[in-house]
Amino acid sequence: MLPINDINYVLSLISAKAIVKLAGILNKGATALPGYFVEKLNPDFLKTISSQLENCILITGTNGKTTTSGLIVHLLTKENKKVINNHAGSNLKRGIISSIVPHLSLNKKFTQEFDYFVFECDEFALEKITQDIKANYIVMLNLFRDQLDRYGEIETIRKRWSALIHNNPHVHYIANADDPSVASLFYKKDLKVSYFGLTDYKITQDNLKDVLFCPICGGRLDYKKRYFSHIGDYFCTNCDFKRPEPDLSGKIFQDSTKIEVNYREKKYFTTMPLQGKYNIYNIAASFLTCIELGYNIGELCANISDFKSTFGRYELINYKNKEIFLILVKNPVGFTQALESSIDDNKKNFIFILNDNIADGRDVSWIWDVNFDLLNNKINDLMFGGTRMFDMALRIKYADIGVKNYVFFDTYKELFDKIEQSNNGTFHVFLTYTALIELKNYLSKLGYKSFYEQ
Numbered sequence: 001m002l003p004i005n006d007i008n009y010v011l012s013l014i015s016a017k018a019i020v021k022l023a024g025i026l027n028k029g030a031t032a033l034p035g036y037f038v039e040k041l042n043p044d045f046l047k048t049i050s051s052q053l054e055n056c057i058l059i060t061g062t063n064g065k066t067t068t069s070g071l072i073v074h075l076l077t078k079e080n081k082k083v084i085n086n087h088a089g090s091n092l093k094r095g096i097i098s099s100i101v102p103h104l105s106l107n108k109k110f111t112q113e114f115d116y117f118v119f120e121c122d123e124f125a126l127e128k129i130t131q132d133i134k135a136n137y138i139v140m141l142n143l144f145r146d147q148l149d150r151y152g153e154i155e156t157i158r159k160r161w162s163a164l165i166h167n168n169p170h171v172h173y174i175a176n177a178d179d180p181s182v183a184s185l186f187y188k189k190d191l192k193v194s195y196f197g198l199t200d201y202k203i204t205q206d207n208l209k210d211v212l213f214c215p216i217c218g219g220r221l222d223y224k225k226r227y228f229s230h231i232g233d234y235f236c237t238n239c240d241f242k243r244p245e246p247d248l249s250g251k252i253f254q255d256s257t258k259i260e261v262n263y264r265e266k267k268y269f270t271t272m273p274l275q276g277k278y279n280i281y282n283i284a285a286s287f288l289t290c291i292e293l294g295y296n297i298g299e300l301c302a303n304i305s306d307f308k309s310t311f312g313r314y315e316l317i318n319y320k321n322k323e324i325f326l327i328l329v330k331n332p333v334g335f336t337q338a339l340e341s342s343i344d345d346n347k348k349n350f351i352f353i354l355n356d357n358i359a360d361g362r363d364v365s366w367i368w369d370v371n372f373d374l375l376n377n378k379i380n381d382l383m384f385g386g387t388r389m390f391d392m393a394l395r396i397k398y399a400d401i402g403v404k405n406y407v408f409f410d411t412y413k414e415l416f417d418k419i420e421q422s423n424n425g426t427f428h429v430f431l432t433y434t435a436l437i438e439l440k441n442y443l444s445k446l447g448y449k450s451f452y453e454q
Helices: 004-025 033-041 065-078 093-103 126-132 154-167 180-186 279-292 297-306 332-342 365-369 389-399 412-421 433-445
Strands: 056-060 083-085 116-120 137-140 172-176 192-200 221-228 231-236 248-252 258-263 266-271 313-319 322-328 348-353 379-385 406-408 426-431
Touching (some): 004 033, 004 093, 033 093, 056 126, 065 116, 065 297, 093 126, 126 154, 154 180, 172 180, 172 279, 192 279, 221 332, 248 279, 258 279, 258 297, 266 297, 332 426, 379 412
Parallel strands (some): 056 137, 083 116, 137 172, 172 192, 192 248, 322 426, 348 379, 348 426, 379 406
Antiparallel strands (some): 248 258, 258 266, 313 322
C-alpha cells in the first residue's frame, strides 16, 4: 500500500491532469485551475517535487515579470535548452503548479528531461513560493505602488523580500541597481548579487516618485539622474547608501531601435525587439541572468532580435487591415511609461478599458496618479469600456488633453465594430488584467490564439 503522502500526490496529480485534459477539449485555458485543485488536495505538492526543479529561476517585481520571463525562455530556447515556464502569466503558486502538472508522472518524475524551470512570481506571493521551491536564481526587477487595497505600500512587500533573502542565502540574486527599494535589500550583505541598470535614459520631469527616502537610514534621496518615478542614479543625502555599480548596463538610442549593452568594460549592440523604451530594463535583466548561467553575450545579442512581445505587452493584433496594440496597465508608473512610449508627433487613437474586478484591484483611484498630461493635443479619437469606464473618462476630462468627443462601448463586439468602421488604421488599447483576458477570449472566438497559447 502506498504511503499517505504518495496517495495524496497521485490523487492530486490525476485530478489536475483530468482538468488539463477537459480544458483542452473545451478549448479553455488551464493556467491556474489545476494548481488550485492540487493545493486544496495536497498543500505540500510543490514541496514534494521541488528536488526535481533543478536550475530554477524565479522572476519577480511590480512591472516587467512576464516580459522578462519570456525573454529568458526565448534566449534559453535559442540555445536548444528545454524549459518549463508559466508563460500565460499565472504567477501565484497555483499557476506554477499548473505549468508543471502536464509534464509530471505518477512516480514524481518528469516525463522528459528539462534544463531549466523559469517561473514569474507575484511579488507578494514570492516569499511563500520560496518556502516550497529551492530557487537557484531570483531576478528582482522593481517595486512600485500597485493594487494598494491588496498589497499595501511598497514597504510591505519589501519586508517580505527581506525575509526571503535572509532565509535563502544560497540564491544568486539578479537585482535592479537603479531601484533603491531593491538594491537596498543587499546593502552591506555578504550575498551573491549581480546588478543590472542603465547608463542612459530620457530624464524625467515628473514628480511621480514612489520612494522619497533612503530605505537604510530614512534620509532624503537625491539623484544624479532620475529616469522615471524613483528609478535612476540615486544617493542618500544622509548616509553612504547609493546606487551600486551595475555588472551589466543598457542604453537605448533615441530612435528606440538600437540597444547598447555594456558588460565588463566592453560594448555590444543589438536591435530593440519590443515597443516601449522601458523594456530596456527587462532586456538587461534577461541578458545578465543568461550570462550568469554561462551563455555568451554576443550570442544573446544575436538571438534576441526575433523575440515577439508576450501576452498584452504591446501585443500586436492584426484585425481586418487594422493594427491593434494591446497594452496591459495596472499602476501609475507602468501606465505613464506606456503612454509615453505610445505617442510621437502623429496623433493617436487610444482605447481605455478599466475594470475593477478582484484581479485588477477594486480601488481604481490610482488612475489619478497617471500622467495623462502627456496626451495633450496628441489624440485623434478616444474610446472607453470596462466596468469603470466613466471613472476613466472623468480622469481624462480633468486632464483636458484637447479631445471633446468621447465614445463608449459595452461589449467587445461593439468595440471591434467601431474599430472596423473607423477611418483610422492603428489603435492602442490600454486595459487592465481582467479586461485583457476578456478581450483575448473574444478574439479567440474569432479564430485568434487564446491567451494561454504560446
